[in-house]
Amino acid sequence: MGEMWIFDSRVRESIELWVKREGTERIRVPFAQNFYLHLPDPHRYSEMLEALAERYTVEECTFRTIHGEVGGYRVGAGREVAEAIERQTGFAAELYNVDIRQDQRWFAENDLVPCAYQGESRFTPDFDCPLAVMELRIEGDPSRKGEAGRVEVRGDGMEETLTGREDENLEGLFGLIASLDPDLILMPDADLWTSRLLKKAGEYGLRATLSRTGRYRRVSSRSYWSYGRMEFKGGALLPEGRVLIDTTRSFNYREGGLRGVLLASRLSGITPALASRFTPGTLVSSYEVYGALREGIAVPFRKRDAESGRRVDTLRELDRGGMIFQPVPGVYTSVDQIDFTSLYPSIIVKYNLSPETLSRPDLHGFLPGVLEPLLELRKETKRRKKSERGYEGCDSILKWMLVTCFGYTGYRNAKFGRIEVHEQITCRAREILLRSKEIAEEMGCRVLHGIVDCLWVQSPAIERLKARVEGEIGLTTECEHFDWITFLPMSDGYGAYNRYYGRRSDGILRLRGIMARRGDTPPFVAKAQEGILWLLKGAAGLEEVLAAEEKARSRYLDALEGLASAPPDELAISRRISRLHYSRRSPEASAVAACLERGMQLAPGMEIAYVVRDSATWEVDLPWEASHIDLAYYRMLLGKAWEEVAFTFDAIGGTKGGGGGPGMRNTPPKGRRCCSSEVCD
Template identity: 50%
Template sequence: MWIFDSYHRGAVELWDRERDSPKPLTFRYQPSFYLYLEDPHAHWEMIEGLECRFKVKECSFDTVYGSRDGYEIWAGRDVALKIEKQTHMQAQLYNVDLRIDQRYLADKGIFPCGDEGESRFDTDFEIPLTSLKIKVNANPQLARTIVEISVQNGGRERRLKGSERLIMADLFDLVRVIDPDVILFQDGDQWVPRIVAKAEKFGLDPSLSRTGWFRTMASKSYWSYGKVEHKTGAVIPEGRILIDTENSFTYRESGIEGIILASRLTGLSPNLTSRFTPGTLISNYEVYEALRRGIAVPFRKHDAERQRKVSELKGADKGGMIFQPKPGVYEGVYELDFTSFYPSIIVNYNLSPETLDGSKRRGFLSSVIEPLLDLRLKTKKLKKVDPRYRGFDSVLKWMLVTCFGYTGYKNAKFGRIEVHESITSISRDLLLQAKDIAESMNLEVLHGIVDCLWVKGGDATEFKERVEVATGIGTELEPYDWIVFLPLADGFGAYNRYYGRMSSGKLKVRGVAARKRDTPEYIRRMQMEVFAKMGEARSIDELRQIVSQAQEIVDRYHRGIQSADPSEMVIHRRISKLHYERRCVQASAIDAYRKRGVKVSPGMTVGFVVRDAGVWDVDTEWDASEFDSDYYGRLIDKAWEEAAFVFKSN
């Protein structure tokens, strides 16, 4: 059975691709949850009441901390919430809010997008899915009616035109005839809700769903890593995989291959893995692993952080080690990167909430991260010789990147802040250890950021080998012909703003204007053209000989700014809130969007062009016909300063 879609609608429904005519296989499944009470006798009346209404049995169940004696109750989430309320939050509940289809798959020992007998951690698997591409030729934020849809099947493209009803009817007929398993739909999560609504209005059968039913995901704004994010809602068809190719982070980073691998690992349908963040994917991977191993998943965290003295809190680690560089241009530099640094620390040091007391048993967190880490190390090597592994490697990279952050997330099922602090503490020690090894070999340490170190001089290959032996973590060594560490406004070295020419000829650029999301394309192109010219130089001497050529590029962009296309002046900013006390460019952008009839929510990214910087008068990216050339000229100068630092540095 090769499952490509799963959900719960009264029963668990699984779609098997190996069947001649894809139809859901329906399975009755009534999950239970576990209840643990420190003093059951104090709540005997509640337990008797539960036994009168639901199936309840005394039992022992496993948690990451060991076995618990409690009760298994065959009831829903509403009952669990009432138990919490009646016990004044003293009850510890497990397996309450899990996705029922995911739990069913784990209980049966099966997973999506794989054949029986396969390993979830195998990358050599087939994807026997047919696909279709759909694009509505209009802006989803502005268009009120659909006047044209492009449908691409293999090498053939059809353009559907006419009345809106005719376009809808033709689209549904095409989908019904081609009957794809996967629909790749640009801006699909914005268009499909409207298409389904229009189908109902016109009395049409929306064949995007093989059953005619759709599941909905609500839009929401939320905090993540100190900033507001926004997630667009979605209408998801049953029996097909619908991927929003424009807005799915997982699809953009790793393609359909990454989405399918994430589905195999997490026990979630591809419809969900294409829409979830890497953090949600790693969390669901841990949940699926726990269920597969018979470990109960906590409903509320009772171990987020133990009570500690103020002195302990002050001494706790809160971040990785960073060495401040001295601004300048350097030749013959090597960058040493630890491979999957934080996940490797979790595995090598057996870090998990239940092992913080020094327990020698294998921790849950380290044991579930280990196969993921091994798989990532494998795909990282394979992608260098076979590009089809790039999607696998990318999704694994992002899941492992976020596994560290989730150890300190207050709602993470298997997180605990002390684990988070232990990881950063160990990482600091390891980076210092690498620094000591470098200095013992008479290498000059120029800079270091958490999991990488820049050194100059000596035998870098021997340095790499000695660091790997000492730390037990793999590394990669990247040589530079030259590298530039930029200064902060106060003259000290910036931690994350640098660029340089690697010995392979590739230019590596970090933290400068061309890498920032809000930089207009015109400015980005200018700076990257300057960097490309600089990349022709293989030494500092050659670099400084091209100053006039680099300056000419900047002058050309200054001269051309008056005739530049306003669409290249668009600035993209994430909106953190909807109301501002003072006039600013974000407030003006929100006003411009509202005048256009576009709803703005916190966390959304808005695009605008500055028409008059003096009063922050802006137009939306769709309406801009003119711009403040003086303002954008200053942005050119600011971007040029980052490159010109090379020519001014001694």
């Protein structure tokens, strides 16, 4: 095949590949669909087998599954036939390689991956990208009716801005795409714009050049439940022969940048267009499927290793999730965070946890085998990104893939998952965190907080603690030193598990779970809190923190004053909607009604934004229509944001406490403490 670099593929009668070689080429390779069939009692289905053999190729064979060799048949047909076999055998037939992507399968069987030259390792963060890239931005909101505005195009050393009428701009845009002929287009809201651009092109009689062939592949939108909440995945039109990445909606692009998306594509054996649109969970699932196919392991169509019946108390005992040590709310100085690197995947690898090793621990498990190189690559990128920021994107995408690989073991449809593996992973993790806490306490450290894979400790010798934990547990850890850290309380006064902020010794503030980090905080409030916290960035000690109190309070009061004149966009609250019909009044219900009245297409799981006009009746406006705001409501939000910062001043012993603003307590909440290794016991 020569030195080709595949960046797009389509499955029709043959597999069409879009490759970079000398230039850009489209090549077709022959391909025949087939799947594996195992029948527990073949004689019983002899008539069905004969009928199959009359129409399709049916070869007797043995094939590998993660549980070992299986005897059966290779049937030269597609999914429809496989499903007919299932029905005819009353679901007794075991089917493999039915619902996998045929281009991915072809890549695996030919030792190829997209975005890599043949023979190149996919487990490296250093790789070429020979694609011609264009950046494109269209002014306007594609989710609302109206004309597309100004068009900015950048690529191949040129920059052009089109500022004419809509039809002129689109004609110019399609002309630029045709002349520059990019292989990859980066565009904000691309998946919303594409269908509109095609429709507009039809209306103006223009030839849309987004696709190299004029054809597009449709990816449907869908709403689904994930971790107890409704999510929405928007649809897309994927142009043929060109990679189009939606830089706004692609989680993987936002987290990993272009190199992150390309690495995901290489690892998972799927095109970069899909790699940019998949969730990290689907990416890791694709990665596992590709790994199986590459090793010649057949991928089951339906899961057959269902969980056996167990008593509820047994389940309760086994399925407990991660270990948490609750912090005492307060401000602590000289704190070290000791964090296990990719704990759950490391446990899978170290303890050989896989569906087939539950009953046969002597086997080398499929999951550990497939995850080990991913884990090693993550360690490498994590090490390299400390000195070269260019590796951050690759590291981030690997982090997300590894984070989700654990959850996938408990997913009911995971091809290589089993809930018992999920339970064993969390069980080992709890033991590890508990033992690490014991080690820390044996070494005279004070454990302040612990959550699943990390501990916060006040330690006289963190390097010795790290070495002992690593030596005894056998997993790698990372340490970060905080000059001070604040653990915030919950409403009942007990320490919150995931709401804290602190200053690392390198001067960086780490914020978790507070209003500046929450997705539903209005930008104005988030920025105000960030601005206040910024003052603490230079405060290495508690005295310096206290010294910043007056300035901080003044910033808070400035923000309060500025609320009335803040632009509505800055006050928009973004929330994910779980349904379209609400029985009670709520801001989400009002916002959904407003969107539906304006003919906007909504689906559960979508995120909508609104500005609160009256919190007593939950009347809201869409941000672009808002002219009035409920000032008291926004003052309350700002007050909450201030309270999270003021807690630190109170706890250290600030003279003015947290009082002074709307929604503020004038006395510190109970249970606040100031504990430091120097000043507190």
